[in-house]
Amino acid sequence: MRRLPVLAFICMAAMATAAQPVSDAGALLRHMLEAAPKLRYSGTRTVTLRAGIDRRVHTELIEKDGARTRVEFPKDSPYRGQVIVESEKERRHFFPEHNEIHVQPARRERAFQRLLRLANGKGAGRRIQVADGGVVAGLHTSVLTLVEPRGNAMQRMWIEPRSGMLVKRELYDRSGAVQGGFEFTQVNLSPRIDGRDFRLDVRGAKIVAPRDDLHEFTKRLNLPEVSLPPDAPFQLDGVRIQKMGGMEVLVQQYTNDDRDFTFFQLRGAIDQGKLRKQARSFQSVTWQKDGVSSVLVGDLAATMLEDLARQLGK
């Protein structure tokens, strides 16, 4: 009986220690990055993305088993019926309205690679701060804030310290407004997962690769069909037509695990000077041929972007 108060004290001390935020921000970030490819959970999250002055919010139902992820949408969602299944190698996105499965490169690693790059940029004046993040989706969290040299928060990550799960994330612009983010509202860290959930084969569905879209869209816009070869270091991630400044622009998005760049083609003149002025934090290359303007924009070295431009017909 005499030992009871001592045990109670030890328990209380242990609980207090567990509730303390991790003092080493770098260690917590490493823990999160290392845990991400191994985590198993199911949950519901709200995703906020900014498009111009609008913010789009949607809800996702996520099931994750290591590198494999399945995403569905609630019945009241505008995306209901769509299913996204991602493995280490590829991402398959089913669109029921079109009965198509779009096959693209996996995106999972990209976000973490970029994060790692940003975190490693501490030497350039960036720093990471850690604090108590409160409770998110019923889990106690620590919050990491990535701060740029002038002291503004670039992004915040709420991490459950034991599992290393990222339960909430916000990215900010220079004025501090949220550019995008997500927040889990419900998490189960011990889910019952069926391996078949990560297969996506719908009978009769058309398999569409980005190059199929490219072929269709270049034809529609009467533009030359130019792209990097499939064995290039950058993979074609998506192709779309976007209206910009009253013009229809063909957009090709390329990625490797670490970096992205966008290739635009349009009929009309592009002012390289104006473009450079706008793309202060990116590199850009422009060229014109037969009335078609081509533009590359990316967070890449200028020489690399020039090399890519040559491969794309500059």
Add this chain to the structure above:
Amino acid sequence: MKRENNMSQQDPNLDAKLTTSAQRQVADTVRALPEETVSLAWRSALNERLAPIAAKKVRVRRVGWLWKPTAGLAMAGALAVAVMFRIAPSPTISSVSVSSGVEANLVAFHQQSEVAYDVAGPGLANPDAIEKTTGKNTEPNWTEDDLSSL
């Protein structure tokens, strides 16, 4: 005076040379020359020729009251504008984006896509939502926030 003294010192016979008969004869001849008075007709002609020049100068002086301060103000203004533009921060992105049209949209599109992919991870990013689910391809309404980097 100093120079004269020097000269006297150099040639002590200079005063004696100036009082020679030859020198006096030359002086008398010059003194005897008739003194010509300027005719009134010539003066009048000269005045007539000088009058338009004087009037022009007066006009220029009068106009000068106007254009000199104006030019000064203009130069000061130009200098002030130049200094202001050098010191003032770069124009806001919203104003640039309006004038730069498609160029601004291209950059903003790339940037927003990066953020969307980062946030969505394996989930649904913006481009997918626009491309296939609704079939819409609306003009993006970019703002200055869209252009500021992470």
